[in-house]
Amino acid sequence: MGVDTIIQTIANALVLGSVYAMVAVGLAIAFGVMQMANFSHGELFMAGSYVVFVLYTLLGMPFLLAVILAFPIVAMIGLAFERLIFRPTRGNVLAGFMASAGAGFILQVLVGQQWGVGLMRTIQTPFPGGAEVLGASISYQRLLIFPATVIMVTGLWYFLTRVKAGKALRACAQDPEAAVLQGISLNKMTGLAMLLSGGFAGVGGALMAPIIPVTPYMGHTYAVTAFVIVIVGGMASIEGAVIAAFILGFIHTIVATLYDSVTATMVGVLFMAIVLILKPTGLMGRVKV
Amino acid sequence: MSKSSFSTHLLVSSLVVIAFFVMAPNLVSAYRLELLTIFLINVILAQSYRLMATTGDWTLCHYILMGVGAYATGILAKMAGLPFYLVMPMACVVTMIVSLLFAIPLSRTLGFAFFIASFALGEFVRHVWLKFHYPFGGARGINGIPKLEIGQGGEWYFIDFWDSRNFYYFTLVFTILTLVILFRIDRSRLGDTWKSIYTDRELSESIGIDVTKSRIMVFCVSGFFAGLAGSLLAYQIGSIDPHNFGMVEMVYLIIWCVVGGVKTFWGPLIGVLSMSIIFELTRPLAEWRPALFGLILILFLVLLPGGLETLPARIRELLHRTGTQRGTG
Amino acid sequence: MSFFSVENLTKKFGGLVANNNISMDVEKGEIRGVIGPNGAGKTTFFNLVSGFYRPTSGKVTFKGQTISGMATNKIARLGAVRTFQRPALFSDFTVLENVSIAQHLNTNASLLNAIIGHDNHREADSLERAIEIVDFLGMAEDRDTMANNLSHGLQRQLGVAMALATEPELLMLDEPVAGMNSGEKAVMVNMIQKIRDKWGVTVLLVEHDMRTVMNLCEKITVLDFGEKLAEGSPDDIRSNRAVIEAYLGADDSVT
Ligand SMILES: Nc1ncnc2c1ncn2[C@@H]1O[C@H](COP(=O)(O)OP(=O)(O)OP(=O)(O)O)[C@@H](O)[C@H]1O
Ligand SMILES: [Mg+2]
Numbered sequence: 001m002g003v004d005t006i007i008q009t010i011a012n013a014l015v016l017g018s019v020y021a022m023v024a025v026g027l028a029i030a031f032g033v034m035q036m037a038n039f040s041h042g043e044l045f046m047a048g049s050y051v052v053f054v055l056y057t058l059l060g061m062p063f064l065l066a067v068i069l070a071f072p073i074v075a076m077i078g079l080a081f082e083r084l085i086f087r088p089t090r091g092n093v094l095a096g097f098m099a100s101a102g103a104g105f106i107l108q109v110l111v112g113q114q115w116g117v118g119l120m121r122t123i124q125t126p127f128p129g130g131a132e133v134l135g136a137s138i139s140y141q142r143l144l145i146f147p148a149t150v151i152m153v154t155g156l157w158y159f160l161t162r163v164k165a166g167k168a169l170r171a172c173a174q175d176p177e178a179a180v181l182q183g184i185s186l187n188k189m190t191g192l193a194m195l196l197s198g199g200f201a202g203v204g205g206a207l208m209a210p211i212i213p214v215t216p217y218m219g220h221t222y223a224v225t226a227f228v229i230v231i232v233g234g235m236a237s238i239e240g241a242v243i244a245a246f247i248l249g250f251i252h253t254i255v256a257t258l259y260d261s262v263t264a265t266m267v268g269v270l271f272m273a274i275v276l277i278l279k280p281t282g283l284m285g286r287v288k289v
Numbered sequence: 290m291s292k293s294s295f296s297t298h299l300l301v302s303s304l305v306v307i308a309f310f311v312m313a314p315n316l317v318s319a320y321r322l323e324l325l326t327i328f329l330i331n332v333i334l335a336q337s338y339r340l341m342a343t344t345g346d347w348t349l350c351h352y353i354l355m356g357v358g359a360y361a362t363g364i365l366a367k368m369a370g371l372p373f374y375l376v377m378p379m380a381c382v383v384t385m386i387v388s389l390l391f392a393i394p395l396s397r398t399l400g401f402a403f404f405i406a407s408f409a410l411g412e413f414v415r416h417v418w419l420k421f422h423y424p425f426g427g428a429r430g431i432n433g434i435p436k437l438e439i440g441q442g443g444e445w446y447f448i449d450f451w452d453s454r455n456f457y458y459f460t461l462v463f464t465i466l467t468l469v470i471l472f473r474i475d476r477s478r479l480g481d482t483w484k485s486i487y488t489d490r491e492l493s494e495s496i497g498i499d500v501t502k503s504r505i506m507v508f509c510v511s512g513f514f515a516g517l518a519g520s521l522l523a524y525q526i527g528s529i530d531p532h533n534f535g536m537v538e539m540v541y542l543i544i545w546c547v548v549g550g551v552k553t554f555w556g557p558l559i560g561v562l563s564m565s566i567i568f569e570l571t572r573p574l575a576e577w578r579p580a581l582f583g584l585i586l587i588l589f590l591v592l593l594p595g596g597l598e599t600l601p602a603r604i605r606e607l608l609h610r611t612g613t614q615r616g617t618g
Numbered sequence: 619m620s621f622f623s624v625e626n627l628t629k630k631f632g633g634l635v636a637n638n639n640i641s642m643d644v645e646k647g648e649i650r651g652v653i654g655p656n657g658a659g660k661t662t663f664f665n666l667v668s669g670f671y672r673p674t675s676g677k678v679t680f681k682g683q684t685i686s687g688m689a690t691n692k693i694a695r696l697g698a699v700r701t702f703q704r705p706a707l708f709s710d711f712t713v714l715e716n717v718s719i720a721q722h723l724n725t726n727a728s729l730l731n732a733i734i735g736h737d738n739h740r741e742a743d744s745l746e747r748a749i750e751i752v753d754f755l756g757m758a759e760d761r762d763t764m765a766n767n768l769s770h771g772l773q774r775q776l777g778v779a780m781a782l783a784t785e786p787e788l789l790m791l792d793e794p795v796a797g798m799n800s801g802e803k804a805v806m807v808n809m810i811q812k813i814r815d816k817w818g819v820t821v822l823l824v825e826h827d828m829r830t831v832m833n834l835c836e837k838i839t840v841l842d843f844g845e846k847l848a849e850g851s852p853d854d855i856r857s858n859r860a861v862i863e864a865y866l867g868a869d870d871s872v873t
Contacts, residue, residue, distance in 0.1 A: 092594075093401045102582070110580065266420065270413050479722075496723075
């Protein structure tokens with residue numbers, strides 16, 4: 001392998017790790033608070049891509065505005081999930097998980113009926129061209145994802161450690177009963193968690209929209225990967241999810257470069273199964289599932 | 290209702306149901322008959338899935354196990370050219386062995402971790418099918434699986450399975466056999482020890498039930514029948530690929546079991562039956578159908594978590610409550 | 619070697635030493651009391667000897683075999699069976715079925731027998747025996763009651779009945795009279811006595827209720843803060859200064 005291939009691989013891995021982190025962090029937040037396991041996290045990602053498709057491609061808004069708007073829009077879908085699915089099934093992880101699969105079906109159908117099922121939506125990138133670093137090339141669109149993730153994750157970290165609502169969310173994730181005794185409303189916290197969860201998935205999908213084929217069924221592979229990451233990272237641990245996202249990003253990119261992407265997925269799910277079986281709390285985890 | 294009159298009712302109604310299924314080929318069109326065959330296969334699948342759930346272990350890989358049975362059938366029947374009476378038992382045993390390989394590591398996990406880990410192992414197997422063109426055929430799968438054959442033209446015991454009625458009866462026999470065996474297990478002391486694991490794992494262990502071994506055993510028995518369903522499916526549809534055994538199908542299986550319930554033996558039967566009927570009736574909805582089923586899944590999990598099998602008890606409870614309210618108020 | 623013996627048993631949870639260097643010997647046919655204030659480590663001790671926890675160090679032997687580190691179900695098969703401090707039962711089954719499930723070790727439950735219909739609760743032998751146990755524990759009227767409809771006292775009694783149905787040689791009861799009224803307590807005390815006298819079962823009894831323990835046990839082991847504080851006859855224990863102080867201290871802190 002030449003130097004340029006290595007650099008290219010590293011760059012690809014960083015980009016992929018960033019996308020993974022954005023998607024997985026959302027999943028981890030939701031799971032951290034009252035164990036909301038969202039089977040349809042991938043459909044939230046898909047919704048983010050469609051926000052860009054509609055606002056940017058169809059309505060001609062600026063791309064970055066569409067990406068930013070994806071946060072509140074998909075966050076509202078997340079909130080709807082919380083109200084209609086996770087709150088009524090609270091205390092039964094499996095029931096919430098299965099019911100959210102039903103919600104995924106519904107989202108897929110709604111999007112498919114509105115904007116077409118079979119057709120892939122190709123979305124023009126607003127940032128044509130790319131950078132050349134030591135013989136490796138990377139498009140601006142991809143390059144954008146890395147700083148975006150850094151900003152989002154830093155923002156999240158600030159929110160969770162400095163802002164009152166964020167601190168309450170963390171307290172609730174650590175010990176719900178104690179949090180309730182301190183006067184924190186559990187319902188507000190699960191709602192907030194799903195807002196954030198949806199928002200992160202939405203922005204992830206929005207940023208990726210010009211790079212990947214946009215279809216109603218595009219979410220599945222991202223959901224699988226997000227679950228792999230979150231489980232490896234320790235289910236409810238946000239730091240764990242970020243670290244695991246980049247580890248997985250590297251593993252996937254390297255295996256995909258050396259072999260193919262099917263093999264890379266196989267390695268990923270096998271890794272996840274092994275972690276679950278040997279250490280059900282995850283590599284960096286503290287929450288027992 | 291006394292116990293004996295209940296079992297008489299049961300006997301009578303099962304005889305009526307069996308009579309319908311025996312007469313069916315004369316009552317419905319060829320197209321409907323194929324649907325009915327698939328329905329019978331789904332009954333085997335749902336009932337074997339319910340067996341897993343008796344110990345409290347819900348999996349996300351049951352469709353994959355069915356796929357293992359189907360792939361084994363495809364490979365053995367097409368590439369090795371073996372006759373069905375060797376292919377089918379071998380397919381079931383192969384599926385059971387894969388189940389064992391799944392179950393041993395999975396038995397270390399519980400609840401949600403078990404559910405997700407089973408999904409990971411299942412996805413692994415599905416990607417093996419995708420990756421290896423020999424012998425699995427990659428994304429295209431295996432086509433042209435030979436029809437099942439008994440005897441040859443001219444021999445007195447020759448049965449022509451190009452006639453879909455014959456395959457229907459063939460499937461019916463296996464479905465009834467499966468139901469009888471699983472019903473026996475459900476009513477046995479062994480079945481009760483499995484259910485006891487669901488109710489209280491620690492208590493089960495303390496009275497000497499080897500919980501780990503039991504969970505592995507249930508997984509294997511369940512896998513055996515999933516393999517049978519897969520084998521029948523492969524013969525029925527003649528070509529299989531990894532998309533036949535995906536997450537969407539798995540969610541439908543979960544819908545049957547959630548809608549019917551899994552606590553009693555009848556739950557999954559009610560679930561498959563009612564959902565298959567709704568599935569056919571809503572054919573005009575076309576692409577909207579998955580949304581309807583998603584909605585059904587949510588409604589049941591939220592409003593009737595025990596499934597239809599608990600509906601009579603729910604209604605009785607409600608009537609009772611309004612009754613007493615009226616009495617006191 | 620004693621029938622049941624514990625040597626230097628220790629269990630740590632992180633920094634917390636829940637059981638520290640506990641040793642004891644129990645003879646066949648004894649009713650041994652294990653007492654101590656809240657959080658003394660009694661349940662932890664049971665969890666260790668019944669295989670729910672793996673000891674940090676130390677050894678437990680039963681009928682000459684080392685059982686520490688063995689799986690709970692193996693230990694139960696050898697004949698050492700425990701009950702739980704919480705009411706533990708199979709709520710979807712009737713009283714008789716609960717007992718019947720607990721009998722599975724002594725029946726021909728196997729997959730093949732299940733399939734050919736040769737394995738069910740209606741086998742004459744085991745059914746007779748299950749009825750005997752239920753009646754013996756004074757629950758004859760409740761044979762067909764669903765377990766979760768029983769009163770608290772009867773639920774605890776059912777717990778003992780199930781343990782008994784496994785035909786144990788050593789029965790470990792974790793606070794069997796907890797939450798019972800005095801009438802129910804008297805019944806339970808009487809029952810434990812009979813279990814030993816009639817079936818020859820050795821009993822290890824964890825209890826808070828002093829009177830119950832004093833009435834029943836030939837010998838008592840006292841735990842405090844995970845350590846063995848004293849051991850002796852009820853009279854010895856009653857007059858033991860350290861024990862009195864431990865209990866007074868505990869009472870002070872509780873009330
Ligand atoms: N699984 C565990 N993890 C951490 N600490 C534990 C665990 N089990 C018990 N402990 C601790 O060990 C100590 C002893 O607990 P244990 O339940 O054995 O007491 P006990 O004597 O049975 O009390 P009680 O009379 O209230 O039943 C307590 O401080 C308890 O908090
Ligand atoms: Mg205790």
